[in-house]
Amino acid sequence: MPSRRERANAIRALSMDAVQKANSGHPGAPMGMADIAEVLWRDYLKHNPSNPHFADRDRFVLSNGHGSMLIYSLLHLTGYDLSIDDLKGFRQLHSRTPGHPEFGYTAGVETTTGPLGQGLANAVGFAIAEKVMAGQFNREGHDIVDHHTYVFLGDGCMMEGVSHEVASLAGTLGLNKLIAFYDDNGISIDGEVHGWFTDDTPKRFEAYNWQVIRNVNGHDADEIKTAIETARKSDRPTLICCKTIIGFGSPNKQGKEESHGAALGADEIVLTRNGLNWSHEAFQIPAEIYAEWDAKDAGAKAEAEWNQRFDAYAQAHPELAAEFKRRSSGELPADFAEKAAAYVQQVAEKGETIASRKASQNTLNAFGPLLPELLGGSADLAASNLTLWKGCKGVEATDASGNYLFYGVREFGMTAIMNGLALHGGLVPYGATFLMFMEYARNAVRMSALMKQRVIHVYTHDSIGLGEDGPTHQPIEQLTSLRTTPNLDTWRPADAVESAVCWQQALLRNDGPSALIFSRQNLQHQARSAEQIAQISQGGYVLRDCAGEPELILIATGSEVGLAVQAFDALSAQGRKVRVVSMPCTSVFDAQDAAYKQSVLPVEVGARIAIEAAHADYWYKYVGLDGRIIGMTTYGESAPASALFEAFGFTLDNVLAVAEELLED
Numbered sequence: 001m002p003s004r005r006e007r008a009n010a011i012r013a014l015s016m017d018a019v020q021k022a023n024s025g026h027p028g029a030p031m032g033m034a035d036i037a038e039v040l041w042r043d044y045l046k047h048n049p050s051n052p053h054f055a056d057r058d059r060f061v062l063s064n065g066h067g068s069m070l071i072y073s074l075l076h077l078t079g080y081d082l083s084i085d086d087l088k089g090f091r092q093l094h095s096r097t098p099g100h101p102e103f104g105y106t107a108g109v110e111t112t113t114g115p116l117g118q119g120l121a122n123a124v125g126f127a128i129a130e131k132v133m134a135g136q137f138n139r140e141g142h143d144i145v146d147h148h149t150y151v152f153l154g155d156g157c158m159m160e161g162v163s164h165e166v167a168s169l170a171g172t173l174g175l176n177k178l179i180a181f182y183d184d185n186g187i188s189i190d191g192e193v194h195g196w197f198t199d200d201t202p203k204r205f206e207a208y209n210w211q212v213i214r215n216v217n218g219h220d221a222d223e224i225k226t227a228i229e230t231a232r233k234s235d236r237p238t239l240i241c242c243k244t245i246i247g248f249g250s251p252n253k254q255g256k257e258e259s260h261g262a263a264l265g266a267d268e269i270v271l272t273r274n275g276l277n278w279s280h281e282a283f284q285i286p287a288e289i290y291a292e293w294d295a296k297d298a299g300a301k302a303e304a305e306w307n308q309r310f311d312a313y314a315q316a317h318p319e320l321a322a323e324f325k326r327r328s329s330g331e332l333p334a335d336f337a338e339k340a341a342a343y344v345q346q347v348a349e350k351g352e353t354i355a356s357r358k359a360s361q362n363t364l365n366a367f368g369p370l371l372p373e374l375l376g377g378s379a380d381l382a383a384s385n386l387t388l389w390k391g392c393k394g395v396e397a398t399d400a401s402g403n404y405l406f407y408g409v410r411e412f413g414m415t416a417i418m419n420g421l422a423l424h425g426g427l428v429p430y431g432a433t434f435l436m437f438m439e440y441a442r443n444a445v446r447m448s449a450l451m452k453q454r455v456i457h458v459y460t461h462d463s464i465g466l467g468e469d470g471p472t473h474q475p476i477e478q479l480t481s482l483r484t485t486p487n488l489d490t491w492r493p494a495d496a497v498e499s500a501v502c503w504q505q506a507l508l509r510n511d512g513p514s515a516l517i518f519s520r521q522n523l524q525h526q527a528r529s530a531e532q533i534a535q536i537s538q539g540g541y542v543l544r545d546c547a548g549e550p551e552l553i554l555i556a557t558g559s560e561v562g563l564a565v566q567a568f569d570a571l572s573a574q575g576r577k578v579r580v581v582s583m584p585c586t587s588v589f590d591a592q593d594a595a596y597k598q599s600v601l602p603v604e605v606g607a608r609i610a611i612e613a614a615h616a617d618y619w620y621k622y623v624g625l626d627g628r629i630i631g632m633t634t635y636g637e638s639a640p641a642s643a644l645f646e647a648f649g650f651t652l653d654n655v656l657a658v659a660e661e662l663l664e665d
Contacts, residue, residue, distance in 0.1 A: 029067030063119025125420015539588030
């Protein structure tokens, strides 16, 4: 029977061979962490290679995602749908083994990692989801949600600020099913880390209320096993600090930065094979080692046992079981779309002039009772973001059955955690901050879009209209950044009706994230026909129109739609033929067919003005080089909102002046 070291050496061999063939990649981490992975995956990890979506599987996250050949080797060896040819295609176009693990490309990869620290944050999200789902569904004698989250991370993850944010929250929430393995090899790309990273990391995590297991030899299976056993008994999250040698087995490059991010080289691989007593050719794994690694039978048994437990649960709690299945599938309640549409109609009939952040809260009060899967939150701004609704209950360490997370001032951590929550399944997360502070979380927003997850990013205080807090808090370029993010739908509603619709559309969407942009200041209600209300979901529509073909089109979003309507009234009174287009979501509008887009923005009408209290340049795609844009090209100022709008040209007089100039041309 192959020894543990021989099984671990299969990971090392596949990793160095794939990196060598690609002449690109990171062999050091897989070779250094192979012994830890062997113990975890063979002795503890609950998973089923034949069904990567087994509901109660453990989640494994490789936060130091540059070491991707570690997880690819593990998936291949344990029996997932990942062939040796897939490993040979490492880092090649359209392969199932991209340079960093990517969700959706490779069966068994739970999340996309690479931007360091975010894998740990996703893992915290997985662990929170497990705890919340257990709190909401488990009943006495029926623990249908009972799995662990394991995460590998390196020095780079520890240095990234997001790791501090999420580790702190994980300790506060007592996430005892979260077990992290710190690959403490002392090496990063620039060399030995003692020149720039001298933290007492174990002490830091102890201060976060983690159980810390220090000085584990990452190449000693018995020490690793003992550490995991201790971790699984803890009432807190656990950090296992593993001393490892990067590039383990490479005679000339182990323990050095040379093994971190480049192929070892053909000659060094020959020496490494000799040093590891690995006599097999590249990409060759002996049958007896494959047999030892194969986890299909054990996985099928684990899933079958869970299915039996779930059947017993369904007998005792049939309604909960049906709800668990529905939520795990990602499907919203069958009557949600109908009830949401009815609520939109109620809002239209009520006709309130309120801030869109308040309209958002009102919508949550209507939709929240319909959607038990909603898990809300805010980065210490609930009273400003208005994300708390009447049925909210906080998630706590001692009672995780709630539906709201108080994230604290952790915008990046919040957003990356939400990605983990969505990936876990059974929950639809939303989290909020000021639009300006989206910048702290920018990369995690991008990751939600890259992974096409149903994550709802709520951003209030959307423009210079927030007033006296000044330019540090007034977003200018942020809307452009969000709108140009692939797969992300960014909604900036003009009033309470559009606010309700944007929530409706974000929730109905199951193939990507949405950003909902809300105002601090009140927005005037806009009257609409039933047809116009239906067209809001198409991203852009004609809100006001003239008889016949227009000579001027005003395009606006958010608070500026009201200004465009005022200009429409004034210009119409002058005999001008004007159209107002409300454009709450440009990406959704752009996805409409050509006929619809032509009906809203006919190409033959070249006189166009875009009005938005955000960066002007984005709007050239809609007004063309001959159009005009009333927007921002500088930062704002500290003053009341009314004074700012006047100072920066968001006034009726200015819109009329620009229109007159454009029409005269």
